[in-house]
Amino acid sequence: MITYENIDVVFDEFHALPDFNLRIEEGEFFTLLGPSGCGKSTALRTLAGFIDPTAGEVHIDGKRVTHLPSQRRQIGMVFQNYALFPTMTVRENIGFGLKVSGVSKAETMRRVDEIAAAVELDGKQLGKGVTELSGGQQQRVAIARALVLRPKILLLDEPLSNLDAKLRHQLRGQLKELQEQFGITTVYVTHDQDEALTMSTRIAVMNKGRIEQVGTPQEVYMRSATEFVCNFIGDVNRLAAGTVAALAENARGARGTGGLDARAPSYLRVEKVGLHTPDEVSRGNGARLMLPGTVLSRQYHGVYSSYRVQLAGRDQGVVKGMLQETGHPGFAAGDPVVVGIDPADVLQYEDARAETEQAVAEPAESAPMVAEGSR
Numbered sequence: 001m002i003t004y005e006n007i008d009v010v011f012d013e014f015h016a017l018p019d020f021n022l023r024i025e026e027g028e029f030f031t032l033l034g035p036s037g038c039g040k041s042t043a044l045r046t047l048a049g050f051i052d053p054t055a056g057e058v059h060i061d062g063k064r065v066t067h068l069p070s071q072r073r074q075i076g077m078v079f080q081n082y083a084l085f086p087t088m089t090v091r092e093n094i095g096f097g098l099k100v101s102g103v104s105k106a107e108t109m110r111r112v113d114e115i116a117a118a119v120e121l122d123g124k125q126l127g128k129g130v131t132e133l134s135g136g137q138q139q140r141v142a143i144a145r146a147l148v149l150r151p152k153i154l155l156l157d158e159p160l161s162n163l164d165a166k167l168r169h170q171l172r173g174q175l176k177e178l179q180e181q182f183g184i185t186t187v188y189v190t191h192d193q194d195e196a197l198t199m200s201t202r203i204a205v206m207n208k209g210r211i212e213q214v215g216t217p218q219e220v221y222m223r224s225a226t227e228f229v230c231n232f233i234g235d236v237n238r239l240a241a242g243t244v245a246a247l248a249e250n251a252r253g254a255r256g257t258g259g260l261d262a263r264a265p266s267y268l269r270v271e272k273v274g275l276h277t278p279d280e281v282s283r284g285n286g287a288r289l290m291l292p293g294t295v296l297s298r299q300y301h302g303v304y305s306s307y308r309v310q311l312a313g314r315d316q317g318v319v320k321g322m323l324q325e326t327g328h329p330g331f332a333a334g335d336p337v338v339v340g341i342d343p344a345d346v347l348q349y350e351d352a353r354a355e356t357e358q359a360v361a362e363p364a365e366s367a368p369m370v371a372e373g374s375r
Ligand SMILES: Nc1ncnc2c1ncn2[C@@H]1O[C@H](COP(=O)(O)OP(=O)(O)OP(=O)(O)O)[C@@H](O)[C@H]1O
Pocket: 011, 012, 016, 034, 035, 036, 037, 038, 039, 040, 041, 042, 043, 191
């Protein structure tokens, strides 16, 4: 188990992590997610012992390690740029840490072979110089080099970001399988929300050195705690004032919804937008609000198409939705379409300005104002 307690990291006068608090459980695949410069690497490097925090404490398994040298923390780390030794072979790279700690030649040989097999590097590749390998193979060497020392904790800082999309997807799956097989507590840094959603046990979404939300992938996606998280994760529509007003009117007194605030910033995930032909709409719609519109554009993605729709009502704006490419013939630009929205799917947040004014008067409530039906 890892805890950060009131950690503060100051560079010159800049607080990169002002009062950082986090608890990571044993065996978790925990991801720090956020935009460039939000402090992900700083948080990871503080845990690794490469950064001495200005204030606060770091604990690993109940032991204070805040100022303990990196090599005494039983941590393995993999960097974005691999950081391999270019003049050594693959085998020498992977075995380096074992050699330094005085493990016998035979034992080193055995352990390198074992870990190489786990990350799918074969005997021929082990004999090559690291510069003769592809990016994906070099990344496997870097992962093997960290794992061979059997660390208690594995830290990965954007390890896949230098690879092409296909290889990134493949290694993502393999890395997750390795982590489960070894049961190793892993802290993973990425700015890629898709990577975070697919790999993690839990995610901390960071913004400007602060944690906005900690939760499972489902929690941060379906119940984004703040407007920032809602925008950063996934693809989302910010609903126009006219659409929110129509939804609030429709949801009034409806069963299963706690009502909607007509003036609050409101969002709807693109996959929650129903797209129907005018003919389909006559069948029962439940609590859904049906809004007529016209297709502005279609983007074909193979598995699905995404659409931009101009809603017809006053101030109702444009919404983006998607349809799977299975069976449904889809729509073309100019087609009439009816957009179905369930008020329970709408995510609402307090107005940022109202929040600031309120904060002066009373402690801020961090819970999202989500319509009851979506809980
Ligand atoms: N050694 C340093 N000296 C001064 N400022 C630093 C140092 N390291 C990081 N910073 C600053 O701290 C902030 C957080 O940096 P950090 O590298 O942790 O961000 P990050 O979330 O990892 O970003 P990226 O996704 O681009 O890697 C940035 O504003 C950065 O400029």
